[in-house]
Amino acid sequence: MRLATLLFLTFGLAVSASAQASWGRAQTRSLTITQQGMVATSQILASQTGTRILAKGGSAADAAIASNAVLGLVEPLMDGIGGDLFVLYWDAKAKEYVGLNASGPAPKALTPAFLAGKGIKEMPTVGIHTVTVPGAVDGWAMVHARFGKLPWKDLFDDAIFYAENGFPVTEIIQEQWADAVNLKKLRANPASVRIFLPGDNAPKVGEVFRNPGLAKAYRLIATQGRDAFYKGDIAKAILKTSAAEGGTLTAADLAAYKSEWVKPISIDYRGWRVLELPPNGQGMAALEILNIMQTMPAALGPLSPAEMHKRIEATKLAFADLRKYDADPRAYNAPVATLLSKAWAERRAKLIDPAKANCKVPPGDIKSGDTTYLTVVDKEGNMASWIQSIAHAWGSAITVEEMGFPLHNRGWGFTLDPQDPDVLAGGKRPFHTIIPAFMDKGDSRIGFGIMGGMNQPLAHAQFVSNIVDFGMNIQQSMEAPRFTKSSAAGCDVSIEVRVPSATLQALSERGHEILIRREFTQEMGRGQAILHDAKTGTNFGASDPRADGAALPEPLPPH
Numbered sequence: 001m002r003l004a005t006l007l008f009l010t011f012g013l014a015v016s017a018s019a020q021a022s023w024g025r026a027q028t029r030s031l032t033i034t035q036q037g038m039v040a041t042s043q044i045l046a047s048q049t050g051t052r053i054l055a056k057g058g059s060a061a062d063a064a065i066a067s068n069a070v071l072g073l074v075e076p077l078m079d080g081i082g083g084d085l086f087v088l089y090w091d092a093k094a095k096e097y098v099g100l101n102a103s104g105p106a107p108k109a110l111t112p113a114f115l116a117g118k119g120i121k122e123m124p125t126v127g128i129h130t131v132t133v134p135g136a137v138d139g140w141a142m143v144h145a146r147f148g149k150l151p152w153k154d155l156f157d158d159a160i161f162y163a164e165n166g167f168p169v170t171e172i173i174q175e176q177w178a179d180a181v182n183l184k185k186l187r188a189n190p191a192s193v194r195i196f197l198p199g200d201n202a203p204k205v206g207e208v209f210r211n212p213g214l215a216k217a218y219r220l221i222a223t224q225g226r227d228a229f230y231k232g233d234i235a236k237a238i239l240k241t242s243a244a245e246g247g248t249l250t251a252a253d254l255a256a257y258k259s260e261w262v263k264p265i266s267i268d269y270r271g272w273r274v275l276e277l278p279p280n281g282q283g284m285a286a287l288e289i290l291n292i293m294q295t296m297p298a299a300l301g302p303l304s305p306a307e308m309h310k311r312i313e314a315t316k317l318a319f320a321d322l323r324k325y326d327a328d329p330r331a332y333n334a335p336v337a338t339l340l341s342k343a344w345a346e347r348r349a350k351l352i353d354p355a356k357a358n359c360k361v362p363p364g365d366i367k368s369g370d371t372t373y374l375t376v377v378d379k380e381g382n383m384a385s386w387i388q389s390i391a392h393a394w395g396s397a398i399t400v401e402e403m404g405f406p407l408h409n410r411g412w413g414f415t416l417d418p419q420d421p422d423v424l425a426g427g428k429r430p431f432h433t434i435i436p437a438f439m440d441k442g443d444s445r446i447g448f449g450i451m452g453g454m455n456q457p458l459a460h461a462q463f464v465s466n467i468v469d470f471g472m473n474i475q476q477s478m479e480a481p482r483f484t485k486s487s488a489a490g491c492d493v494s495i496e497v498r499v500p501s502a503t504l505q506a507l508s509e510r511g512h513e514i515l516i517r518r519e520f521t522q523e524m525g526r527g528q529a530i531l532h533d534a535k536t537g538t539n540f541g542a543s544d545p546r547a548d549g550a551a552l553p554e555p556l557p558p559h
Contacts, residue, residue, distance in 0.1 A: 027476045032541035034553035039063055040528035041374040042547035045167060046070040049158040050376055054554040060376040061147035062155055064384040065140045069159035071372045073214055075173050076196060077182060079372040081217065081229065083390035083408040085139035086277055088264060088436045089147060090445060092381035097438060099277045102139025102259035104132045108426040109248035112416050123414050123424065126185060128247035130396050130409035132430060133257045136388055141226035142259045156222040163215035166208035170548035172522065176393060178202035185397040192399040213404025230254045237403045245398055267291055267340055270468050275438040280328045283435040284336055285457035288318035290464060291345035298469035303481060303499050305506035312483060312493055312512065313352040315458040316361040320488035324363035327421035328429040357511035359491040371434050373449035375530045377539050383532060385436035385447035439464055443535040446474060452525030455484040459525045474529040475542040482524040494523060520546045
């Protein structure tokens with residue numbers, strides 16, 4: 001008997017196929033339903049902050065910025081001002097989607113030759129040489145300038161209050177904070193230890209955690225704007241930290257940074273439009289997965305062997321293309337139109353054997369040519385699909401002295417292979433994993449995202465398919481058992497234990513090497529979603545039980 005088979009037969013938690021056949025009430029949480037505005041984030045204090053901003057007359061953009069600032073405090077290992085930002089925004093008045101790429105480039109002096117001089121032969125995943133210019137704060141400013149309604153300084157009150165007075169650490173974040181691997185990363189940097197390991201340990205669940213350094217940084221941003229980060233005292237602190245670690249960041253690198261408005265990319269999936277952002281993010285992989293999936297009819301159920309096999313194999317094909325063709329569009333002309341065409345999907349789908357897993361998936365040959373997500377809807381119907389990250393847990397694991405935030409390690413997305421489109425170059429943006437999304441049909445518009453590195457494109461595809469092919473509501477789809485796979489290589493696949501044992505057996509017989517994961521594991525990502533019905537003005541919110549968050553309605557004004 002295969003090891004994979006032994007693995008899943010030892011678990012007694014799998015849901016029967018008959019129980020999964022009906023999706024009448026297959027969810028642990030009810031939808032949040034309101035005709036007020038709504039905010040859905042991965043931590044309830046951040047959701048609450050966003051709803052207060054809406055109640056004050058703020059826009060979806062205002063609420064998203066304020067919520068994001070709180071998340072940078074309460075989920076410090078996931079996101080914060082030391083990282084990057086991507087936004088998809090629905091402008092209800094203009095009736096259009098706009099995208100923002102607020103990812104930063106490598107320092108000008110960070111080159112393969114520089115790393116070779118240090119004896120570094122592979123792109124590191126931790127430390128100062130993974131740090132690129134953080135784009136989040138400039139991204140906040142760009143979105144606020146275009147879509148904000150409240151004064152900029154009013155957006156940071158809650159984040160400053162919680163940073164100074166403290167907040168109780170929540171369960172899921174505490175578990176990751178206390179993870180042995182994450183603790184080891186933190187302990188390599190004295191500033192990280194001082195700030196994030198009080199008493200040399202991760203805070204316990206419910207323990208009040210304070211970060212006065214981050215309160216200082218937020219107060220500077222609130223009063224001096226984005227320039228405090230890129231030219232002022234925060235910039236000076238970043239440069240001092242980088243220099244102490246032997247980094248290459250310069251004042252010119254920070255001062256020159258500017259986010260970029262971009263046009264979303266999209267496909268039609270069985271009558272629904274699904275939108276993502278273009279490269280250097282991996283959104284095109286989610287769309288390619290869906291395109292390949294719709295070359296074949298939906299199977300009898302989302303957890304049936306045929307459906308899961310199709311989804312897994314489509315993921316491998318799209319990931320193979322992603323790693324070959326995705327890079328900073330300012331340095332490489334990715335063939336996005338070809339990769340998202342129906343003809344390409346049909347060509348790639350021919351490689352799927354319905355009876356056998358493919359363990360060696362090459363990219364198609366074109367002859368020519370750790371994260372947080374939140375979503376907001378305001379009373380006018382504007383919607384923000386918003387994702388922000390410092391990359392891996394704790395990012396580079398280097399904390400900025402006196403300012404209380406870690407710098408991201410997004411530079412790990414580069415390679416040192418001169419033939420690779422993602423080869424490191426000074427001033428170039430790396431490959432990015434974080435992707436916000438929308439889907440719409442008629443009067444229904446859904447802002448959604450599911451965090452988790454390379455998990456995101458296939459999690460997006462599973463979410464969309466669950467709704468379109470199997471009639472789930474957004475909470476059911478968010479909670480439904482998921483699988484994940486980090487690359488096209490190999491036949492290994494991680495699957496949550498709630499998948500029926502008969503399906504796991506059938507997948508194993510097809511050659512999939514199954515790794516059983518616990519129920520609602522964070523490995524499958526942590527998602528949020530809001531559906532806005534433009535006809536009725538009703539909003540429906542979903543929040544993933546894999547996180548500490550909630551979808552909360554805007555409170556009513558005094559009456």
